[in-house]
Amino acid sequence: MRGLAALGLILWAGLVLAAPCPSGWRVEAFQPPKLVWATAQVAFPVEVTNTGDQPWSSQTSDHVSYHWRDLSGQVLVWDGDRSELGGTVNPGETQLVLVRVRVPREPGVYLLELAMVREQVCWYPPPSGRARLAQVRVLPRLPFLVGGLGLFTGLLSLVVWKGRRWASWLVPVCTVLWLAAFAWVVGQVVVVAAGRVGPPMPVGMLWAGGCLLSLALILLPARWWPRAATVLAFLAVVLAFADTLYLRFFGSIVSFLAWQGAGQLGQVWDSVRSLAKPQDLWFAVLGFCSLFLWFWPRWQEQWPFWPRFLRQAALAGVLLAAGWPVVVAVRGVLRDVQGAQVFSYTMRMQELGVWGLHLLDAARTWKEAVGEGLAPEERRQIRNFFAQRARTTPASGPAFGRFAGYNLVLLQVESLQNFVVGLEVNGQEVTPFLNSLRRRGLYFSWVFDQTNQGRSSDGEFIALNSQHPLGEGAVAFRRAGNRFMALPNVLRSRGYSTLSAHAFERGFWNRAVLHPAYGFERSFFRRELGPGEVIGWGLADGVFLERVLPKLQEARQPFFAFLITLGLHHPFDEFPEGRKSLKLPDLGDPALANYLQAMRYVDGALAAFFEGLAGAGLADRTVVALYGDHEAGFPLQAPLANLLRIQWSPQQLTALRRVPFFIVTPDASLAGEVDEVGGQVDIAPTLLHLLGVPRPSWFVGRALIPGRQGFAALPDGSGADNQLLWVEPFQACAERLSLQGREKSACQPLREAVAVELAASRAVVEHDLLPEIAGP
Structure with missing residues (x-):
């Protein structure tokens, strides 16, 4: 190790x-x-x-x-x-x-x-x-961008009002010109406000996207153009603001599929609000600028139909020609075989611009809706990938089957990130119980968070299904109708009873639909667990785990129980004073302080749960595992950097994306730290290994056995093995342990392996291929 x-x-x-x-x-x-x-x-x-x-x-x-x-x-x-x-x-x-x-x-x-x-x-x-x-x-870019647009809008308005008497054509031409310029500025503002560091987006592509937006005006009578432009501009500002918030949290624009989760906006409103920054007031200024056109004079065209039609057709031709480069670029991405392995739309931002990305998203969504699916050669490659993975992961090893027939409890802990394990602040352990588990059980310290836009739902999907989440959108909404063959289904086929529990609404992340599909025979949500102390959104973790214990005692053995804590959720803006037990200095970020208090609280709740298992007589026949569902979402800025005594670097950003994974068994000799690299896809295979169940051929992950060649593929195309760390967004290669930089070429095999695994797994989820991969 x-x-x-x-x-x-x-x-x-x-x-x-x-x-x-x-x-x-x-x-x-x-x-x-x-x-x-x-x-x-x-x-x-x-x-x-x-x-x-x-x-x-x-x-x-x-x-x-x-x-x-x-x-x-x-x-x-x-x-x-x-x-x-x-x-x-x-x-x-x-x-x-x-x-x-x-x-x-x-x-x-x-x-x-x-x-x-x-x-x-x-x-x-x-x-x-x-x-x-x-x-x-x-x-700062924003004052110059928005101020310049305001000045341009004012000058253009002056030209329109002064020149309308001698050149009525100024109104439609200026309207089209203004909307294209407005879209160009808004596209720049999104990148700047979201804090994306890098080369500027291509001016031509941003302008081309704006011209395509202006092209929509041609479909309307010219006298309506100024007000139609106002509506389009306002909608563009709303979308741009949503993109900015989404970029800050997920590192991606808001896709069509992401809107499927809009129904949960009420529950996550605090998280959305926490992402907003004072500089976002520039979006309000942009919205105000768009109102100017509402008061422009209407174009009273007196020309006969055909000359008017020809003039609008000529204007449409000019706009289409100006916008054609972004169309050509999007078509090139869609046709490019490598384009299918783009891990995030944002990676194409420097090539297509914001509006080009939305066009690409719309084109891909349409292509998926009407497409013919995978070609036979693509299906063959996917089958070969899983066949090769099955051959290289035999069911063997000294720990295989050591706990055959034992109960299994798997806890998914909200926002539990690896850096809190072993962390001390002013001589106080943040997680004393989890620290003790490092000596009492197996502690996997290099397991990466592989979630994407589905966050907590991605965390449970990955851990239970041993598959990667989608590149865009959440499986919970996009592919809820798939035929899943998850860990609960596998254990049910071995005679286990299965149950899940979560102290929140059954509809959140579509769990009422997904959990039966995953193979859970019974599920307990807020309604079944009853009222009690609330922290954040749902039952406090201590109350939740206390309520679950009787359910475990009643369950037919052997059982598999999947428990989802809620604890304090992002944005960590409040935590009950009566539950704060750490004496913290000023960390420079109240949310970070609340997060540490919440981790200390959930640590105590877990300790009580383990004691409850022992008191109920279940500990001697139960394997208990727990993991973090995803990283907490704190940027690597001064408060966190000072707390952890680290400095910002691309490789440090990726190395921080780890979540702890613990397995505690009745055998006290099976203990210690395992620092081989893995990911959440490896959780289910590792648990099955201990229970003596061969790894299913359709699983992507492999058992985290000490001494194996570790590997983890991250959703943005980054990855790690036991030697190297590859950071795809920054094109950076580094030593895994020292984080010292390496030549990019050293990471090329790792990068290719990441691309192959992500492409194969996502294709299985996108096209519901599990029954085909699993065979008869």
Whole structure:
């Protein structure tokens, strides 16, 4: 278990000896832009000279990088993006490097420090020559974007009102021009307000999307265009605001399928409200700008029908020609075989723009609705994937079947993220009971959260079905009619009775429909569990678990019970004072403090539940497992970074996406930490392994057996194995344990394995292929 960590350190030490740290370098020219836009990605040339005694090259993983500091010199971002040298630089040689820099999100004055790094070895010592520090002012985009649009709207309104007497055609032309420009600005505002850092979206694609939106006006009489444009613009603002909130939480735009969960908006309103920020008031300003057109004069066209028709047809042709590039780009994505493996629409944002993404979403949704399904070759590839997976995961090992015939209790704990396990604040353990389980049972410390937009429903779907969630939307709504062959069904076929319990409404995440389909014979929700103390949305975890114990005592043995706690849910804005037991300092974020209090409370509730099992005489014949349903949703900003004493980096973001997984058995000798990499898809196979049930051939996951080659595929295309970590959105490769950067090529096999697994699993869910994969 720990051997891999020691092996990693030995290999790292060997690499250090093989490639010592370079001794010197000099900056010849370093002149970054003095003014940059927040969240942008900028590039500028830098000349560096090798003054050391060894060459720099891609073979030794040498890169130019940077650090961001505040004016006092304190580091804000240490691990900047890497820029390639472009070839081998021998001692004494000078190289011109194009340095790419991601600009901070917040406006202000910063110090940009040029740096060089030899990956996994060291950061170069400070350079000689010209200063490596430059002062950069980061400007906010939103005031300029929205203010510019307001000025444009005012000027255009003036032109329309002043010129309507001598050129009536100004009204329709200006209306079309304004709507296209409005859509262009709104598309930019979405990216900036959502905090997406990266290269700017293509201006042409944003403009093309705006022209396609304006094309809708052609279907109406011209005299209605100004007011129709007002309505379209207002709807665009509403959609853009929804996209912004969705991007902040899920990292994706709001798809057509995501609206299927709109009925739950009332229950999650606090979470939605917590995502809003003061800068979102710019959307209100945009809405106000759209009202100007409502008061534009109507175009009183006196021309005969055919000339009027020809003029509108000509205008439609111009708009279609201007918008055609985004249509061509969307068609290319749909036809591209690799396009089917795009893990998130947001990954196409730099290519298509916001409106192009919505067009792609609409096209894909329509294609799915009227499509013919998978081609025979695609079905063959999927069957081969599962057949190969079955051959490489035999039912064997010393722990296989050790607890055959035992009861199984599986707890899904709301928002339980791995960093709280073992965390101490001011000498206080946040989760003392879970900490004790690390010695009392098996603790899997490198299990990744693999949920996507379905959040908690994805968590239970993955854990019970050993399949990946959909790339867009939630299985709970999109594929509730599938033929599932989940863990409860498998255990029922082995003579187990099955039950589930959740202290909230039965309709939430469509559980009243899904749980019977998963194979649960009985389910207990708010109505069956009765009233009691409420924390957050439903019964407090302590009350909930206390109410469930009699149900377990009454169940026919062996039984499988799936228990879903609710606890304190995102946004963690309130927690009862009487339930707070930690004495916390000012963490800089009240929500984070409430989250830690909630984790301490649920920790105590779990301790009481384990005692209750023992008191009921069930502990000696019951395997108890628990896991976190998904990460808590805290951004890696100052409060969390200071609490965990870490710094922001792409690989750190991904490494934090872990949830604890515990298994406690009646055999006290089966205990210790397992640090092989896995995901939530591995939970069901691991539990079946202990119960002596062979892994079903349709499961994606594999039993988390110490010493196996670990692997986890994440919904955005990122992934990890026991050695490496791949971060798809940032195209970053790193060592799993040290998080030191590696060449992208080192992660290429991992990246390909992630793509293959996600594509196969999602196809099974999308096309309801489980019976075909399982066979007769």
